[in-house]
Amino acid sequence: MNILASLRYLVALNEHRHFGRAAQACHITQPALSNALRALESEFGVVIVKRARQYAGLTEEGERVLVTAQRMLREHQLLQQDLESQADRPRGSLRIGAIPTAMPVVARFAAWLQARHPGIRPVVLSLSSPEIEAGLEALTLDLGLGYTDRLSRRSALQALPQYTEHYFVVRRRSPAQADAAPGLHRGEPMAWRDAAALPLCLLTPEMHNRTLVDSAFALAGVEVTPVIETNSILTLSLSVVAGEVCSVLPGALVGAVRGYPELEALPLVNPEVHTPIGFMLARSERPSRAMEAALALAREPAWLAHAAAHSGALET
16 A cells, blocks of 8 residues: 555545545545555554445544644655755645635736746645635645734744735716826725725625724724625626626735726725734744745745735825
């Protein structure tokens, strides 16, 4: 039995929580995955997976095997990257999870990193904040870009600050205004209370960004019932272009509609809401060569200035 392959199947099953999807992710058939897990149980002499018609989780012993599996696969990956790399030529994949509102920034980061180190293969995933934190703790992610104020001092994760998220109302301008200047226009600041009276498209309530937006409206003494809700960042951005609704966007997403002269972005004030965004990684992990290169880039003044410029700083 290939023990590493079986441990990889176990990690995939825990990640996808579905036998079929885990098998598909591992590029094997579902019976092959099930047989490998049964062989793993025979190897250790314990039941690892709870038996049911559908995936029902791992046993207590299975959870212990899972932790070891994650560590072994991580060490195997680090060793492989170390053997394939040179000090100035890192190689290997780097899995980066990012909150949806930070995708424009993390896409730029991955492009910079890959251009500088062609041997690194960034894998960029759009994930929720809990999914990023769980992935970092389970070692299925190398880096996460998200809301660092969610982390406690006792967290197993450490943060590397990147930029501050600012918020804008994006709405349509009159045809005369649109003809006056090319591209997206930055308008005068608008109070959150005034924005509450607009027909808004907002993210769905389970998303952390929506929690931040609702909290800002609450601080302004108002409640908002959006006319459209979505869990799609693309829908959030383009709803303003397609119809007569407005949207509350963080600065990184304002760039997605920068080329539309019929739109304007108004900074939101009263209250001032500035949310720190940063890379997160496991505190105790030994970094791979690829990770070392990524962390070096994340600390560079040139990159930090670029990230700040594309996270809310619009030309007036």
